[in-house]
Amino acid sequence: DVKVTQSSRYLVKRTGEKVFLECVQDMDHENMFWYRQDPGLGLRLIYFSYDVKMKEKGDIPEGYSVSREKKERFSLILESASTNQTSMYLCASSLGVITYEQYFGPGTRLTVT
Amino acid sequence: LAKTTQPISMDSYEGQEVNITCSHNNIATNDYITWYQQFPSQGPRFIIQGYKTKVTNEVASLFIPADRKSSTLSLPRVSLSDTAVYYCLVGDNDGTGGFKTIFGAGTRLFVKA
Numbered sequence: 244d245v246k247v248t249q250s251s252r253y254l255v256k257r258t259g260e261k262v263f264l265e266c267v268q269d270m271d272h273e274n275m276f277w278y279r280q281d282p283g284l285g286l287r288l289i290y291f292s293y294d295v296k297m298k299e300k301g302d303i304p305e306g307y308s309v310s311r312e313k314k315e316r317f318s319l320i321l322e323s324a325s326t327n328q329t330s331m332y333l334c335a336s337s338l339g340v341i342t343y344e345q346y347f348g349p350g351t352r353l354t355v356t
Numbered sequence: 357l358a359k360t361t362q363p364i365s366m367d368s369y370e371g372q373e374v375n376i377t378c379s380h381n382n383i384a385t386n387d388y389i390t391w392y393q394q395f396p397s398q399g400p401r402f403i404i405q406g407y408k409t410k411v412t413n414e415v416a417s418l419f420i421p422a423d424r425k426s427s428t429l430s431l432p433r434v435s436l437s438d439t440a441v442y443y444c445l446v447g448d449n450d451g452t453g454g455f456k457t458i459f460g461a462g463t464r465l466f467v468k469a
Contacts, residue, residue: 247399278459283461284461285443285459285460285461285462286400286443286459287459288459333399333400335399344390344402344405345392345400345402346402347398347399347400347401348399349397349398349399350397350398350399
């Protein structure tokens, strides 16, 4: 079974802090994704990566950056956390982009106070 | 980018067939349609994917009309454990190596005994 793990299930940070969310997948997938999920808005793509050191902006990249130094690990970085970044963050990976299913991690609920 | 529209919620009873329709009027030629299921406190899980006509697997069927401007997820004989949020996803390669995904806001299905 594909396993996608995220470093924390719950995280509380203060405004202005730098926040790292880590995601690791164990199936040698090429593609990894970061989404945020907010009530009534569904899932929105923040960034995705189709290879090591490669990244592409999704629909809402503002205020975020990512890092992919190793194939199995994809990090989401909030350079200076703000209260409007309080959300559920979901990481996913897939073998391909268009026709391959995405496997999601359990999510990290981030609260910025 | 194709935006998706789904009903916010639906109720059903155990044993009934449930059909959830997703509208994606601006779907592009390269877009595939994918459906995911999400339980509380979990990441979404792939259900089914299609490009046109009908696709069936052990869990569900997906009906896509010729114009592809909508799709219908059909769940046969639902049980209480099918209570979840169902997301319609339209994704495409934007032709520059990038990839955009548009998740709908999801349909909350509640199955009653």
